[in-house]
Amino acid sequence: MKVRTRFAPSPTGYLHIGGVRTALFCWLFARRHGGQFVLRIDDTDQQRNVEQALEPILEGLRWLGIDWDEGPEVDGPHAPYYQSQRQSRYQQAVEQLLAGGHAYYDYARTEEITAEREAAQQEKRQFVYSRRWRARSDEDAQRFEAEGRQRVVRLLMPREGTLVIDDLVRGRVEFAWASEQDHVVQRTDGSCLYHLASVVDDHDFEISHVIRAEEHLSNTPRQAFIAQSLGYDLPQYAHLPYVAEPGSRNKLSKRKLEKYLKNKDFKTLAELGEQIAARIGLATSAETFNPVIVDFYREIGFLPEALVNYLLLLGWSLDDKTETFSREEMIAQFSLERVNRAPASFDPAKLLAFQQRYMQQLSVEQRATFVRPWAELGKLISTPASEKERARLQKVVTAAGDRLRVGGDILDYEEFFTEDDKLAYDEKAFEKRIRKPDDAALLLRELAAALAGVEPFSAPEVEAAVRAFIEQRGIKIGQVIHALRVAATGKAVGCGMFETLEILGRDSTLTRIERALAQL
RNA sequence: GCCCCCUUCGUCUAGUGGCCCAGGACGUCGGGUUCUCAGCCCGAAAACAGGGGUUCGACUCCCCUAGGGGGUACCA
Numbered sequence: 070m071k072v073r074t075r076f077a078p079s080p081t082g083y084l085h086i087g088g089v090r091t092a093l094f095c096w097l098f099a100r101r102h103g104g105q106f107v108l109r110i111d112d113t114d115q116q117r118n119v120e121q122a123l124e125p126i127l128e129g130l131r132w133l134g135i136d137w138d139e140g141p142e143v144d145g146p147h148a149p150y151y152q153s154q155r156q157s158r159y160q161q162a163v164e165q166l167l168a169g170g171h172a173y174y175d176y177a178r179t180e181e182i183t184a185e186r187e188a189a190q191q192e193k194r195q196f197v198y199s200r201r202w203r204a205r206s207d208e209d210a211q212r213f214e215a216e217g218r219q220r221v222v223r224l225l226m227p228r229e230g231t232l233v234i235d236d237l238v239r240g241r242v243e244f245a246w247a248s249e250q251d252h253v254v255q256r257t258d259g260s261c262l263y264h265l266a267s268v269v270d271d272h273d274f275e276i277s278h279v280i281r282a283e284e285h286l287s288n289t290p291r292q293a294f295i296a297q298s299l300g301y302d303l304p305q306y307a308h309l310p311y312v313a314e315p316g317s318r319n320k321l322s323k324r325k326l327e328k329y330l331k332n333k334d335f336k337t338l339a340e341l342g343e344q345i346a347a348r349i350g351l352a353t354s355a356e357t358f359n360p361v362i363v364d365f366y367r368e369i370g371f372l373p374e375a376l377v378n379y380l381l382l383l384g385w386s387l388d389d390k391t392e393t394f395s396r397e398e399m400i401a402q403f404s405l406e407r408v409n410r411a412p413a414s415f416d417p418a419k420l421l422a423f424q425q426r427y428m429q430q431l432s433v434e435q436r437a438t439f440v441r442p443w444a445e446l447g448k449l450i451s452t453p454a455s456e457k458e459r460a461r462l463q464k465v466v467t468a469a470g471d472r473l474r475v476g477g478d479i480l481d482y483e484e485f486f487t488e489d490d491k492l493a494y495d496e497k498a499f500e501k502r503i504r505k506p507d508d509a510a511l512l513l514r515e516l517a518a519a520l521a522g523v524e525p526f527s528a529p530e531v532e533a534a535v536r537a538f539i540e541q542r543g544i545k546i547g548q549v550i551h552a553l554r555v556a557a558t559g560k561a562v563g564c565g566m567f568e569t570l571e572i573l574g575r576d577s578t579l580t581r582i583e584r585a586l587a588q589l
Numbered sequence: 590g591c592c593c594c595c596u597u598c599g600u601c602u603a604g605u606g607g608c609c610c611a612g613g614a615c616g617u618c619g620g621g622u623u624c625u626c627a628g629c630c631c632g633a634a635a636a637c638a639g640g641g642g643u644u645c646g647a648c649u650c651c652c653c654u655a656g657g658g659g660g661u662a663c664c665a
Contacts, residue, residue: 077665079665111665113664113665179662179663186661189590189591190590190591191590192590193590193591194590194591195590195591195592195661196590196591196661219663221663239594239595242593242594243593244592244593245592248591248592248593248661249592249661250660250661250662252661252662253662253663254663255663256663257663258663260663262662262663262664262665263664263665264665267665282659283594283595283658283659284658284659284660284665285659285660285665286593286594286659286660287592287593287594287659287660287661288659288660288665289593290593290660308594310594310595310658311658311659313657313658315600316599316600317657318595318596318656318657318658319657319658320657320658320659333616334600334616379601382601382602382614383601384601384602385602386601386602386603388602388603388613389602389603389604389612389613389614390603390612390613390614391613392601392602392613392614392615409601409602410594410595410596411595411596412595412596412657412658413600413601413602414600414601415600416599416600416601416615416616418600418615418616419600419601419614419615419616420615421615422614422615422616423615425628429628469627470627470628471627471628471629472626472627472628473627474627535624545624546624547624547625549624550624550625551624551625553624554624554625560625560626561625561626562625562626562627563625563626564625564626564627565624565625566624566625567624
């Protein structure tokens with residue numbers, strides 16, 4: 070059988086971390102079996118500009134390398150892939166259901182249905198619609214209409230027997246038909262509802278495997294009924310567990326940011342993002358820029374491969390030890406059988422650890438290239454960067470080494486790019502390392518003199534000179550290096566001191582030391 | 590209320606009746622390396638939701654309870 074999967078986002082304006090995990094699994098399954106991955110847009114009740122609200126979602130998928138064979142932009146043999154453009158097809162399906170006796174016109178008022186439901190609940194029994202306002206004949210219909218009633222189309226659900234679904238993740242799941250409702254498939258205004266649309270589309274698009282979030286498991290019976298009534302073969306179903314909040318089993322939602330911010334790791338990530346956004350002048354709002362949204366990671370400089378690898382392991386595992394998967398490996402190894410049935414909570418700390426791991430695997434050249442856009446956006450260097458700036462950037466990236474976790478971290482190293490007379494000092498560090506120690510100023514002055522003659526001004530030579538200096542005076546390196554760091558970089562922490570000085574060069578180093586001493 | 594799904598260290602997970610006084614990873618804690626911070630290395634603490642069965646033997650099978658999630662919409 071030809072494997073075809075689909076991901077069906079609503080154009081909401083952003084791509085949620087849970088949603089993209091579902092998309093990834095659909096995509097992996099299709100690729101694993103040499104099939105196709107289809108993108109369908111569920112915009113049945115969208116009033117706003119769909120194109121605009123869709124773009125961030127497509128952008129997110131593209132960034133992560135989740136490519137679609139059919140759907141928006143690429144089209145395909147079953148176009149259009151927008152539900153809003155397929156209403157006439159759904160209308161046709163409704164008529165087919167009616168003609169086949171699988172659905173009926175119903176004239177009940179909302180209050181009447183509600184009353185029946187509440188009565189059932191009072192008696193603690195399953196609610197089943199009495200079908201009192203079902204039009205069994207034209208005469209019924211005319212009579213109801215004469216009463217000023219409006220009609221909807223309801224499913225004529227079976228009242229006995231069971232439906233067995235062999236879910237690829239859950240296993241065998243049984244539903245009693247009697248506990249299903251006569252769901253509405255077409256509204257009073259003639260528009261069709263999601264479940265009908267979804268079933269029709271899955272059939273028309275020849276979807277073989279419906280891989281979707283767990284919240285749809287309970288919706289499967291009505292969809293299966295629609296499909297069967299329309300004479301369609303049922304697709305294979307696979308219901309994925311939802312992605313939970315950090316440190317809890319509750320479902321991850323974009324609306325509970327306040328709560329997530331109380332989680333230490335989530336907060337750390339969120340703050341990292343805010344800092345970077347501020348430095349590159351990115352206007353952010355909690356709505357669209359936070360660790361629950363995929364775009365966040367792209368903006369602050371995560372590697373897509375790291376996010377994908379992390380997401381892969383959120384609810385899936387190959388065995389008891391394999392954690393790193395290349396794109397090819399995950400495609401070759403992915404299987405729905407190994408999807409966990411329990412919800413997996415989103416762990417920002419572990420995601421960051423994956424990012425760090427992937428960053429470490431890049432060569433210095435790759436890392437410098439990757440990081441450059443942030444250096445440009447943050448005005449550390451010009452846009453586009455000159456050859457000279459690129460060369461310096463690469464040196465800084467080398468010196469920073471593993472300190473660069475995400476692309477935006479390069480913004481922590483502005484001291485390498487600012488002019489000597491504009492270097493800012495961390496006041497606390499300056500106080501502690503230069504102003505307060507009695508001998509700091511003197512040592513710094515003498516050290517500057519020693520450094521003046523170092524030739525060439527390279528890390529090993531500078532280090533040799535500093536070591537000779539302290540040995541000569543019988544002091545420890547700590548007594549001079551901290552002051553030197555603050556004078557040269559304005560900060561208490563940073564890259565290796567000697568590499569730092571080499572990058573700055575003799576002139577800047579000496580100028581900066583002098584300037585620091587002048588501040589006293 | 591009714592129906593369905595889920596439950597192993599804080600977190601992601603391995604485990605399909607004996608290999609498990611439960612393994613790996615992230616995080617945490619302690620130590621080492623060191624000019625700071627990272628990184629790296631070594632080590633430690635940390636879990637089978639609870640209760641009943643079945644069995645010579647249960648993390649693994651069955652039942653109940655609790656907790657979490659979903660559906661019960663003219664939402665998707």
